[in-house]
Amino acid sequence: MSDDAGLWLIFVLIGLATTLPRASFIVLGERASLPDVVQRALRYAPAAALAAIVVPDVVLVAGAVEVFNPKLGAAIAAVLAARASRNPWLPFVAGMAALWGLRWVAG
Amino acid sequence: MSPSFRAGARVGFRACLPVSVGLVPWALVTGLAMVGAGFSTAQAMGMSLIVFGATAQLGTLPLIVAGAPLWLIVATALVVNLRFLIFSAALARPLAGGRPGLRWLCGYLLTDGVFATMLERLRTEPDPAWRLGAYLAPSLWCALVWQSSTLVGVLAAGSIPRNWSLEFMASIALLVLLVPMARMRPMLVSAATGGVLAVVLRGMPLKLGVMVAIVGGIAAGFAAEHWQGREARR
Structure with a gap:
């Protein structure tokens, strides 16, 4: 430095x-x-990449899989909000509220 | 600026607003982390402007602090950025035809969020000016949001409570993008495979597990599409 x-x-x-x-x-x-077949395969790059980045983030706690953790609960709340409404802010409100709420409940 | 460029710019900007919201906490965290590594304000903003990539910045910080050899630092940055080769290849056709300087700018500005949000529309829209607008406008907006939020993080380092976990908004933004994609069966297969592989292979060095998971997810989605086509023809 x-x-x-x-x-x-x-x-x-x-x-x-x-x-x-x-x-x-x-x-x-x-x-x-790139060849056409590769181009078609590349359509799946966003879904695969986003999931590869976000799934470890919500199911891992300190490097280990933990199914019952506030982040996974918050992720589920955000997904449900995104499916239920077209309001772009609702998933953020629902997700962060669930995260803080579940952490508070868990102590 | 042609009317179709502006029309594309409006559509792209609106579609990518939620993604840009998700950048704010990440940029704040990256700003805080760079100051935490001992960088001055000028050094932190210099890195932010030159690199403009959260994964590469956050991934190399510990190595820089530890005084790791230069080749290892650069190799790490290269590996976490390999996914951009795939993204760049997917965008080559939609963004073909512009001046070289403009295409370098398009490359520098390439981010996961804009790519994921806009790719399908960029592939199907026939007007090149519309496509350029729909890519450049949200990309420039995201760069502006990113750099100004990073600056806030750098300047505010130390006074934002960490236990607010605002960086989780980035995960929420990625999930919001996945929801409409997962309505198509092969996309769902692709995302599920990518997600599970990334968790299973998290122990691989240099974040290589993420690369393998992405490639595996793409292959699974492609296979599922092929399989679905055969079922439909019966």
């Missing part, structure tokens, strides 16, 4: 490691498009 120039070098390299994958195919454009 003492070496300020070294830190900025790290930032630039991490920035490249983030921007190059993001820009890759968008910048290459038509010169490097």
Whole structure:
């Protein structure tokens, strides 16, 4: 941390490691498009990626699976709110209220 | 700006508003974490502007603090960002045709939330100007929300109670995105597989388990689509 120039070098390299994958195919454009079958398979990327990020977050407590935890209860409340209403804020209100409520009940 | 660019921009902006709300707590947390790692305000905002990626930033912070070798820091950032190769490939066709500078900007601004929210509409809309507007407007908005919230986190470091767990709003935002997708059976199979694999493979080093889970989820969804098609033809 003492070496300020070294830190900025790290930032630039991490920035490249983030921007190059993001820009890759968008910048290459038509010169490097993926086959159609891959394109169709890629339609599932968002659902798979979002679930892969969010599911561990709501079922794991300190690295171990715990089915009865406030975060999972809050997640269920948020999903039910999203299914029941088109109001974009309701899932956030329901989810956070459930999280705080369940934590308070659990002590 | 053509009228169809503006029409696309309006649709994209409105569709991505909930996602941008979910960014606020994450950006606050990332700002707090960078100050916690010992960065000055300039260093923290520099990292935020150069990298613009929560996973890469939060994932490399402990390594930087521990004085890990440079190659390990960069390799870690690369691995957690591999999913963007898939996203970028999916967006190549919808965003094709613009100037190279504009496409670099589109690449730099690529985020999970805008990608997941807009991909289906970007794939089906025939007007290139509409597609560019529908991608760029919410992406720029999310970058603005992200950077200003990070700045608030950096400046407010230490005075926001951690036990509010505001970062959970990001998880809620991801769930809100999943709900309409899960109405299609193959998408549900894909999400369930991705979620379960990510939990089972959480022990894999360098967050590789998340990559394997995403690839597995995509394969499962594709297989389910194929299978459903065969059932329907009978």
